Amino acid sequence: MSTAPHISESDPLALTKAELARALGISERHLHTLDSTGRLGPRAIRLNRSVRYVRSEVEAWLAAGAPPTE
Structure with a gap:
């Protein structure tokens, strides 16, 4: 079982903060x-x-x- 974040091909070309945070499994504040x-x-x-x-x-x-x- 993979625990890596997954962004599917059907996702938009640009992600909002909420979408990126959800994909990474973190809160928007942490992002x-x-x-x-x-x-x-x-x-x-x-x-x-x-x-x-x-x-x-x-x-x-x-x-x-x-x-x-860096």
């Missing part, structure tokens, strides 16, 4: 903490008040073992 401290690999795309994460970047980050950013 925000990881993002603000530079430990979240995929960069957020900000459009006014909307925040999205590119699905292909998230998948690549997870495939690489979710390393922290």
